[in-house]
Amino acid sequence: xxxxxxxxxxxxxxxxxxxxxxxxxxxxxxxxxxxxxxxxxxxxxxxxxxxxxxxxxxxxxxxxxxxxxxxxxxxxxxxxxxxxxxxxxxxxxxxxxxxxxxxxxxxxxxxxxxxxxxxxxxxxxxxxxxxx
Amino acid sequence: xxxxxxxxxxxxxxxxxxxxxxxxxxxxxxxxxxxxxxxxxxxxxxxxxxxxxxxxxxxxxxxxxxxxxxxxxxxxxxxxxxxxxxxxxxxxxxxxxxxxxxxxxxxxxxxxxxxxxxxxxxxxxxxxxxxxxxxxxxxxxxxxxxxxxxxxxxxxxxxxxxxxxxxxxxxxxxxxxxxxxxxxxxxxxxxxxxxxxxxxxxxxxxxxxxxxxxxxxxxxxxxxxxxxxxxxxxxxxxxxxxxxxxxxxxxxxxxxxxxxxxxxxxxxxxxxxxxxxxxxxxxxxxxxxxxxxxxxxxxxxxxxxxxxxxxxxxxxxxxxxxxxxxxxxxxxxxxxxxxx
Numbered sequence: 001x002x003x004x005x006x007x008x009x010x011x012x013x014x015x016x017x018x019x020x021x022x023x024x025x026x027x028x029x030x031x032x033x034x035x036x037x038x039x040x041x042x043x044x045x046x047x048x049x050x051x052x053x054x055x056x057x058x059x060x061x062x063x064x065x066x067x068x069x070x071x072x073x074x075x076x077x078x079x080x081x082x083x084x085x086x087x088x089x090x091x092x093x094x095x096x097x098x099x100x101x102x103x104x105x106x107x108x109x110x111x112x113x114x115x116x117x118x119x120x121x122x123x124x125x126x127x128x129x130x131x132x
Numbered sequence: 133x134x135x136x137x138x139x140x141x142x143x144x145x146x147x148x149x150x151x152x153x154x155x156x157x158x159x160x161x162x163x164x165x166x167x168x169x170x171x172x173x174x175x176x177x178x179x180x181x182x183x184x185x186x187x188x189x190x191x192x193x194x195x196x197x198x199x200x201x202x203x204x205x206x207x208x209x210x211x212x213x214x215x216x217x218x219x220x221x222x223x224x225x226x227x228x229x230x231x232x233x234x235x236x237x238x239x240x241x242x243x244x245x246x247x248x249x250x251x252x253x254x255x256x257x258x259x260x261x262x263x264x265x266x267x268x269x270x271x272x273x274x275x276x277x278x279x280x281x282x283x284x285x286x287x288x289x290x291x292x293x294x295x296x297x298x299x300x301x302x303x304x305x306x307x308x309x310x311x312x313x314x315x316x317x318x319x320x321x322x323x324x325x326x327x328x329x330x331x332x333x334x335x336x337x338x339x340x341x342x343x344x345x346x347x348x349x350x351x352x353x354x355x356x357x358x359x360x361x362x363x364x365x366x367x368x369x370x371x372x373x374x375x376x377x378x379x380x381x382x383x384x385x386x387x388x389x390x391x392x393x394x395x396x397x398x399x400x401x402x403x404x405x406x407x408x409x410x411x412x413x414x415x416x417x418x419x420x421x422x423x424x425x426x427x428x429x430x431x432x433x434x435x436x437x438x439x440x441x442x443x444x445x446x447x448x449x450x451x452x453x454x455x456x457x458x459x460x461x462x463x464x465x466x467x468x469x470x471x472x
Binding site: 001012013016017018019020021022023024029030032034038039040041043044045047048049051079080083084087088121 | 145146147169189190191247248251252253254255256258259281282283300301302304371372375376378379382383384387388389393394396397400401415419422423426429430432433436437
């Protein structure tokens with residue numbers, strides 16, 4: 001890539017940092033330049049987030065309908081999966097799956113709720129009272 | 133310890149975090165000649181792997197570089213430097229150890245998760261646990277941080293530092309702290325020797341790692357998968373997969389073109405240090421490969437933007453990757469044969 005071809009398309013980096021690119025200068029020697037973003041990358045990242053937002057919205061709807069517990073919703077919201085939530089909470093994956101059931105969730109002890117709240121970085125009340 | 137202990141450290145912004153921490157720390161210990169491309173090349177940082185069945189953020193697991201931590205370790209070994217590494221099971225011990233290093237005036241590299249890294253843009257905060265930064269002091273109880281992807285130095289509260297050092301999941305840092313020891317002067321001859329060794333190791337790995345998923349073969353493997361994705365996953369999901377490839381290839385930290393420009397810059401510097409002009413010619417091959425990776429990203433972009441989404445567009449993308457693989461394979465074969 002030549003120095004004059006470094007894309008400067010505003011992206012999420014603006015106001016935070018710029019991306020170091022290795023580019024060729026006029027004499028054909030390598031140098032670095034800073035980029036505020038590239039549309040191709042931005043679109044890829046935006047698409048990934050659209051997908052996440054869709055999954056989170058679906059989870060909220062399911063909670064609202066009483067089909068699944070807030071544990072599932074916050075797992076999606078915090079970009080976690082079962083493996084990751086399991087390592088943050090110390091619960092087995094199948095235990096977490098049980099806690100996805102609204103009836104089981106309602107009977108969870110304060111201490112277990114607290115473990116989830118800590119893993120999601122929210123308060124117990126937020127976790128308990130989330131209703132979609 | 134004192135609430136404020138400001139130690140000297142020269143902030144260095146680099147494309148990639150591990151290169152940046154390693155280069156910055158070695159410079160701090162007196163190896164002034166060190167640059168990011170040199171670190172990347174000596175550490176055999178360039179690589180390619182497509183791990184089947186493993187998913188990262190709901191997409192294919194592809195990497196354009198070697199394992200986290202390897203760049204610093206391998207480059208150091210070639211230069212006769214020892215990397216002292218510590219991991220912790222206790223947060224308290226990890227906290228005490230870091231404070232101790234600050235008191236000693238020893239800037240250290242820390243492995244962290246980015247999900248809770250407050251100064252990162254929200255859009256970049258996934259559960260990625262192999263980010264690296266340097267901690268070089270404390271001010272009013274906050275850590276002074278030199279993060280190589282940032283333009284300037286930054287700070288972290290004690291609470292945030294514990295969170296990022298003890299992020300969980302794949303590649304969990306477990307409070308990982310590291311710094312170079314036993315850094316001695318490196319002669320020109322030693323550096324030249326190290327460069328040839330590193331190049332031969334890289335070429336060997338890119339050409340001779342058995343199996344279809346790693347090294348240059350891995351690029352052909354991805355191409356093969358791309359040809360199947362649209363039928364197997366449907367146009368939307370297949371498009372998201374393409375987006376994942378582009379993110380792994382171009383997202384903050386690769387220097388562009390999936391680290392290929394960085395490797396080309398290394399070969400250019402290697403040519404200068406060794407006087408071997410063949411390396412300069414081969415540098416051009418990696419510039420070419422990097423440019424083609426960028427072109428491929430643009431093409432994939434048309435697919436995930438939804439402008440193109442026919443099977444023939446996927447086939448075209450796959451063909452582009454096969455072409456890149458051919459160029460890289462030929463270049464690495466030449467590098468394997470290179471002699472002082």
